[in-house]
Amino acid sequence: MKNSNIGARDQRNESPCAQELFEVTEHVFQVRNSEWSGMSLIEGDRGIIVVDPLTSADSTRDVVSLYRRYRGQRPITGLIHTGAIDETRPIPGDEYQDPEIPVLTWQEPPLTTGPTITVTGAAQEEEIDGVRILCQLPTAADAPRGMNFLLPDFRALHLAETATTGPSHRTHGHILTADTRGRVHDLDEALTLFADRTDVAFAAGIRPVWGGDRISDLLAQYRDLHAYLHDQTVRLMGQGLNAAQIAVELALPAPLAETWSRRLHHGTLADTVEAIVQRYRSSRNDPGELADGDESHWAETTSTDAIVHALAIRVDGPRAAESGFTMDWRLTDENQTVRLTLCHGALTHRHSAIDAPPPEKADLTLTLTKHLLLTMLRGEGINGVDIDGDLQVLGRLLRVLAPAEPTFASVGR
Numbered sequence: 495m496k497n498s499n500i501g502a503r504d505q506r507n508e509s510p511c512a513q514e515l516f517e518v519t520e521h522v523f524q525v526r527n528s529e530w531s532g533m534s535l536i537e538g539d540r541g542i543i544v545v546d547p548l549t550s551a552d553s554t555r556d557v558v559s560l561y562r563r564y565r566g567q568r569p570i571t572g573l574i575h576t577g578a579i580d581e582t583r584p585i586p587g588d589e590y591q592d593p594e595i596p597v598l599t600w601q602e603p604p605l606t607t608g609p610t611i612t613v614t615g616a617a618q619e620e621e622i623d624g625v626r627i628l629c630q631l632p633t634a635a636d637a638p639r640g641m642n643f644l645l646p647d648f649r650a651l652h653l654a655e656t657a658t659t660g661p662s663h664r665t666h667g668h669i670l671t672a673d674t675r676g677r678v679h680d681l682d683e684a685l686t687l688f689a690d691r692t693d694v695a696f697a698a699g700i701r702p703v704w705g706g707d708r709i710s711d712l713l714a715q716y717r718d719l720h721a722y723l724h725d726q727t728v729r730l731m732g733q734g735l736n737a738a739q740i741a742v743e744l745a746l747p748a749p750l751a752e753t754w755s756r757r758l759h760h761g762t763l764a765d766t767v768e769a770i771v772q773r774y775r776s777s778r779n780d781p782g783e784l785a786d787g788d789e790s791h792w793a794e795t796t797s798t799d800a801i802v803h804a805l806a807i808r809v810d811g812p813r814a815a816e817s818g819f820t821m822d823w824r825l826t827d828e829n830q831t832v833r834l835t836l837c838h839g840a841l842t843h844r845h846s847a848i849d850a851p852p853p854e855k856a857d858l859t860l861t862l863t864k865h866l867l868l869t870m871l872r873g874e875g876i877n878g879v880d881i882d883g884d885l886q887v888l889g890r891l892l893r894v895l896a897p898a899e900p901t902f903a904s905v906g907r
Contacts, residue, residue, distance in 0.1 A: 522648055536625055540569065546574065571622065572598065577654070600631055628687070642684050658698075675803070686853075718839075722840040725807045725809060741763060748815075801871070821887055858884050861879070862878065
């Protein structure tokens with residue numbers, strides 16, 4: 495375990511907030527107490543890769559100068575931007591305008607003269623200065639600093655703000671609503687992509703986290719935090735409560751309350767509730783609607799994502815907080831497996847190919863078609879369903895579901 499302070503304080507600044515240089519792990523460094531967070535630097539074959547230059551060009555130059563004071567005059571050989579690049583994140587100085595310096599980003603190309611590497615896939619591998627970088631493209635619409643990336647040769651994972659903050663509130667300048675479901679997807683995908691390949695996770699503004707199990711717990715807790723806040727807000731919307739009433743009524747289970755208390759910033763619980771309500775108000779979508787018509791219409795038009803989401807917003811979070819299980823739906827007509835996880839009062843899911851070996855055996859595995867799935871969920875029996883595991887898990891799920899709400903009239907009030 496590293497995190498050694500190799501640079502003491504910046505002697506030009508004797509305040510408690512003076513910049514300090516830390517070695518996270520071999521070849522990965524952080525300078526903390528810079529602006530509101532910190533900046534990371536990765537050593538490559540020839541020089542250093544700068545991760546997320548700070549909002550001030552002078553601050554970024556100071557960070558690099560502090561690093562060089564203790565690690566030598568290594569040149570800048572790459573830039574990584576995990577989120578939005580705009581006028582608030584200027585590129586600091588002529589050294590960063592070198593046409594040979596590649597820039598890795600997932601949004602619009604930055605204003606540099608160097609080659610741009612744009613991340614377009616969920617698990618895209620690139621290389622800068624001899625350093626392999628495995629990137630995760632974010633899907634959440636409100637993820638301005640949303641890209642996670644793994645340094646597989648160093649077993650080090652850089653986390654985006656979605657894994658270190660609570661759900662964003664009303665606006666980040668141009669973002670008006672919280673895409674909480676998108677964040678749940680991104681965090682769960684990060685778990686599957688990175689958790690078993692990581693020894694240390696680091697991010698701007700937080701201390702590194704060591705150990706694969708602790709990193710998995712961190713990602714899972716933030717995933718469940720986002721899922722719980724979204725699903726319980728929507729469930730209470732269905733009961734006719736408005737945003738202010740939901741903020742009073744909604745209480746987090748103890749583990750998620752602790753996670754919430756450790757977040758960095760981005761608003762209060764009331765802000766988050768209002769952002770979720772606003773998302774449905776602005777889009778005029780019924781968050782509980784699946785499909786209309788007869789059963790055949792359901793089978794043809796309803797995705798498994800929509801089926802799980804409809805179940806998730808019916809989970810009574812406080813009642814389900816002490817329950818936990820995993821359940822696999824092996825859908826033979828769709829050639830896929832859907833893994834459901836109930837944890838911390840939140841129901842989440844992920845997809846895999848039907849013949850892909852599961853990371854661990856589910857408490858209950860049901861092999862069936864979508865037609866049989868819908869029949870089972872309507873309480874019409876399990877004839878024709880192949881059962882492997884504890885069938886009581888199905889009963890535990892059904893017992894924590896609140897009655898389906900036909901309307902969401904409160905969304906517009």
